[in-house]
Amino acid sequence: MIPSDCRIQSTKKDALYPRYDAIVIGAGIAGLVCGAFLARCGKKVLIIEQHSIPGGYCTSFKRKGFHFDAAVHHIGGCGKWGIVGRCLKTLGIELDFYPLDPMDHLIFPNFTIEIPADLDQYVLRLQDRYPSEKDGIRHFFQEFIKLYRATFNNEKSPVIDKYKNRTYSEMLDAFIKNDELKMVLSGQWGYIGLPPTQASAIGMCQMMINYLKDGAFFPAGGSQGFANAFFKKFIDFGGHSMLSSTAEKILSNGKAAIGVKLQDGKEIHSKLVVSNIDARKTFCELWEGNRDTAFVQRIKEMRESCSFFLLYLGVSEGADLTKLHRGFYHTATDASRVNDGWMYVSVPTKICSSLAPQNKQIISVVVYLEKGKYKDIADWKSFKESMIVSTINRLHEYVPDLEKYIEVKDAATPKTLERYTLNTHGAAYGWEVSVDQIGDNRLPHETPTENLYLAGHWTRPGPGICAVVSSGWGVANLIMEKENWR
Numbered sequence: 124m125i126p127s128d129c130r131i132q133s134t135k136k137d138a139l140y141p142r143y144d145a146i147v148i149g150a151g152i153a154g155l156v157c158g159a160f161l162a163r164c165g166k167k168v169l170i171i172e173q174h175s176i177p178g179g180y181c182t183s184f185k186r187k188g189f190h191f192d193a194a195v196h197h198i199g200g201c202g203k204w205g206i207v208g209r210c211l212k213t214l215g216i217e218l219d220f221y222p223l224d225p226m227d228h229l230i231f232p233n234f235t236i237e238i239p240a241d242l243d244q245y246v247l248r249l250q251d252r253y254p255s256e257k258d259g260i261r262h263f264f265q266e267f268i269k270l271y272r273a274t275f276n277n278e279k280s281p282v283i284d285k286y287k288n289r290t291y292s293e294m295l296d297a298f299i300k301n302d303e304l305k306m307v308l309s310g311q312w313g314y315i316g317l318p319p320t321q322a323s324a325i326g327m328c329q330m331m332i333n334y335l336k337d338g339a340f341f342p343a344g345g346s347q348g349f350a351n352a353f354f355k356k357f358i359d360f361g362g363h364s365m366l367s368s369t370a371e372k373i374l375s376n377g378k379a380a381i382g383v384k385l386q387d388g389k390e391i392h393s394k395l396v397v398s399n400i401d402a403r404k405t406f407c408e409l410w411e412g413n414r415d416t417a418f419v420q421r422i423k424e425m426r427e428s429c430s431f432f433l434l435y436l437g438v439s440e441g442a443d444l445t446k447l448h449r450g451f452y453h454t455a456t457d458a459s460r461v462n463d464g465w466m467y468v469s470v471p472t473k474i475c476s477s478l479a480p481q482n483k484q485i486i487s488v489v490v491y492l493e494k495g496k497y498k499d500i501a502d503w504k505s506f507k508e509s510m511i512v513s514t515i516n517r518l519h520e521y522v523p524d525l526e527k528y529i530e531v532k533d534a535a536t537p538k539t540l541e542r543y544t545l546n547t548h549g550a551a552y553g554w555e556v557s558v559d560q561i562g563d564n565r566l567p568h569e570t571p572t573e574n575l576y577l578a579g580h581w582t583r584p585g586p587g588i589c590a591v592v593s594s595g596w597g598v599a600n601l602i603m604e605k606e607n608w609r
């Protein structure tokens with residue numbers, strides 16, 4: 124269950140060191156992973172987090188006995204051989220997961236596709252439904268797996284060269300002719316927040332193959348249980364934390380990072396700083412020293428990802444949610460419309476009933492918001508109210524009498540997401556996952572500023588929990604190598 128845990132707290136003020144080996148700004152999953160690895164090798168590490176709990180987007184909250192996950196619905200690669208699984212094992216963290224099978228559903232107005240957890244089965248299912256595309260489907264997934272392996276092994280490879288400048292639609296067009304099948308194979312674009320005509324083929328590949336090959340999992344204890352497990356391990360390794368503390372500036376000696384200044388004016392010095400927060404804020408607001416003009420200009424020109432509206436419902440006993448399948452609900456009837464809006468619905472109590480009081484259930488909905496359409500909203504309260512009404516109306520199609528069972532109703536807008544994580548405009552995935560912002564085009568872990576590193580979804584390899592675990596781990600390895608801390 125979601126722990127109200129006495130170990131999830133700040134280090135006592137009188138126990139803090141005057142100087143650290145490393146300060147990590149942000150207790151998102153990448154910050155926690157990076158901090159845990161650095162603390163494991165005996166270094167003095169401090170994590171500074173503005174929220175009162177660790178996890179960033181991977182947190183949970185409680186209302187009237189219902190435990191809602193704030194944003195994250197499931198995590199890829201938690202099995203023995205997946206990136207998250209290997210990271211947990213290396214750190215000595217034991218955590219239970221529920222593997223999701225089926226992995227997902229794609230609900231279109233006229234038909235539904237169930238995506239099995241096993242990729243080979245999915246391929247067979249698609250080949251059954253679209254027999255004239257049998258070879259195209261096989262070749263498409265073979266190429267996708269090759270590309271996935273090359274990106275995660277960070278290889279220089281012809282397959283990366285081939286796709287690094289291609290959108291997902293362009294890649295699909297090379298293998299698939301059938302319009303409906305293209306729509307189906309694009310149905311999960313919401314997981315990277317950019318429609319297939321703009322999304323990078325590499326970005327879609329990292330996300331889709333991660334889920335389809337390495338599995339999708341729901342952590343026992345929900346998102347907060349996942350984040351807390353890393354936080355506790357970090358503390359066990361001797362790490363220090365300051366929760367409810369905002370980093371206002373990154374201290375500099377002109378060219379190198381030398382510590383952090385908090386909003387209350389306190390200065391804490393360190394050998395190096397890892398930023399797990401919004402990269403533009405890191406360089407344009409927090410960094411005080413000399414600037415690499417070209418690097419900062421590039422960051423100013425980069426585009427952040429979309430954000431979402433989220434609806435959290437706690438429903439009483441008796442509600443019939445059998446027609447609410449976990450997955451994407453699209454309005455599109457052909458591939459050219461797959462860019463249209465979607466909502467993602469899950470009922471996490473079907474996986475883990477203890478998230479709600481006995482016999483009660485949770486419905487969680489994410490609604491895609493097109494970026495240009497919410498940046499100028501002035502009246503967020505009215506926007507939120509109208510989104511609550513329209514989203515519940517959409518759910519009525521599947522649960523006609525839903526209204527009478529709703530016990531708890533809460534919602535979040537991009538403004539809410541920004542308030543809790545300080546990601547600009549509530550960007551769900553850091554930078555947009557477009558061709559010019561993924562792979563080598565995403566910001567590197569090592570920055571032009573000496574002793575200042577980036578970890579998380581604003582840097583490589585990209586968004587999603589599995590990717591940011593890899594990012595936090597990668598940055599820790601890079602630092603340990605450079606500083607000879609092993």
Ligand SMILES: Cc1cc2nc3c(=O)[nH]c(=O)nc-3n(C[C@H](O)[C@H](O)[C@H](O)COP(=O)(O)OP(=O)(O)OC[C@H]3O[C@@H](n4cnc5c(N)ncnc54)[C@H](O)[C@@H]3O)c2cc1C
Pocket residue numbers: 148149150151152153154171172173174177178179180181193194195196197198199368369370371399400401431433489540543544545546550551552553578579580581585586587588589591
């Ligand atoms: C609605 C939604 C649903 C999602 N669903 C999934 C999903 O199902 N599966 C999945 O894998 N991914 C999902 N994602 C994406 C995933 O959650 C993110 O890519 C990932 O959590 C980002 O982790 P991070 O470590 O980069 O940092 P973040 O989670 O962004 O955390 C950054 C942390 O830094 C802190 N911080 C910021 N500024 C400061 C400061 N100045 N001082 C101190 N602290 C600061 C913040 O409070 C925050 O805790 C979802 C995202 C959203 C928004």
